[in-house]
Amino acid sequence: MEFARRLQPLQRNVFADMDRAKAQAIAAGTPILDLSLGSSDLSPPPEVLAAIAAAVADPRTHGYGLHHSTLPFREAAAAWYTRKFGVAVDPATEVLLLIGSQEGTGHLPLALLNPGDVALLCDPCYPSHRGGIYLAGGEIYGMPLAPDHGFLPQFGDIPGSVLDRAKCMVLSYPHNPTTALAPLAFFEEAVAFCQRHDLVLIHDFPYPDFSFAPDPVPSVLQADPGKTCSIELFSLSKSFHMGGFRVGYAIGNRAIIEALGQVKGAIDFNQYQGILRGAIVALTGDQRSVVAMAQIFRERRDRGVAHLQALGWTVPLPPATPYVWAPLPTPWHRNSMAFCTQLAASTGVVLAPGIGFGPAGEGYGRFALVHDLPLLTTALDRIGTFLATQSPPK
Incomplete structure (x- = not known):
């Protein structure tokens, strides 16, 4: 075989x-x-579990969940994002429900890459970042992360011959596995670099609430509020301890969101509506x-x-x-x-x-x-x- x-x-x-x-x-x-x-x-917070438990008895939650049915979740996600980062978001066109942020990193390359195209990835990086590139037939250029540069990639070191074939860059800060933080100035540099070289900037963002520094963790969309080239992937697995519930979302450039939605629509439906009700409670709650x-x-x-x-x-x-x-x-x-x-x-x-x-x-x-x-x-x-x-x- x-x-x-x-x-x-x-x-x-x-x-x-x-x-x-x-x-x-x-x-x-x-x-x-x-x-x-x-x-x-x-x-997860008790009120989140209570919302999920209550949904089980509601027959309206028992059917397939198509994209339109996720609008209440997308509205909650957009509102959470605007409160936290001060960036306006259209829940109708700039948010897409995901089965955890890992689904986004796995499926986005299918929407962005043709066989032989190059993706710029941090080295080291979370393994699913590489897996999605391989499945799309893409090639990986590793951007080494070293402690003497704060575990941040050095964009000036990327050869022009690589950039000629590159279609996207994947970042993730706070960074897994190095634990590094990236300042807003770094994201501004990354956005400008991607705009200059016509790259999609993918930011895997499951740890915004896991910083021990005094300043809030920035979002890449604070450096690209017009969403010219960027998409960010958030997961409720970490901040709300909902790893087994597999719920997250993509937020950003509407054309990229639409393309990812086309891939998703060919592969799966969405989560159980009861899980989304719990996720809405998590995103709209007091965050204590x-x-x-x-x-x-x-x-x-x-x-x-x-x-x-x-x-x-x-x-x-x-x-x-x-x-x-x-x-x-x-x-x-x-x-x-x-x-x-x-x-x-x-x-x-x-x-x-x-x-x-x-x-x-x-x-x-x-x-x-x-x-x-x-x-x-x-x-x-x-x-x-x-x-x-x-x-x-x-």
Whole structure:
């Protein structure tokens, strides 16, 4: 049996690789503490769950959800966006419901790229950014992110021969996995660059409420309020802990929104209406739960990094996101996959290896701070024992 060549680049995936490592540890009887996935351990706000529960008994929610039926959600999303970022949004033409922001990064390349076209991606980046490009037959040019540039891409380093074939650029700040923030001035530079080179600017934006800096996180559309070339993807998975409900939206340039909607219309309908009712409650509520969530993750970050440093592991304090992006100790810095698989087998603690996010991620491990402090402390103590007793394979 022969399968499509487009599957070849998808043979490896950081989360699938670590899922196999988890399965092997479980089979060996090792208890798992999973810090590899950014799946929040907190629950959605009670009023969100109540709205979803009440919808189950309403027969009007039981049918297919076509695009027109999502208008109340799109109106709530547009209003939330305007309140938060001060950018006017037309819910009829500039918002599209998504099954999480990952659907947007996966499907947008199908609307934008012909085989052989180039997409400019951060390196490292979230894996679905690469997956959508591969499925569309596109080619990837990695923009290396380095700590001496604040993990921001250097647009001036992109060769003209690449730009001649490029159709889009994908950014994501606050950044997963590096935890970096981008100032509004950077987005203004990115928008001007994309306008100059006729590129679509895609901004994956699931972490606007996960900054620990004093200033609010900017949206790319604050740098492109006319929505000349930009589209932003937001997910309720992080801010409202609705990861399993798979709800988010795209917002931005109406032509790009329409093109993405054409792809979506050929592939799926929308979520259950009850989930959208809960999402509307989340977006229109008082946001106190969002503020409380940020404080919980700030404490986990502070305590977790302090614990790692007490173990002798030098780790910078993340400015944003629910992650720690940790340079691996010297003996392991050339093989993050070996470090993470051996750590899982020996201790049951599961991290995400940096190489899984791109070549520039080698030498790092990503911690997801998705357990309460007692469990997080247990996991870090196990890591300390591992560091003291284990060495890399020859």
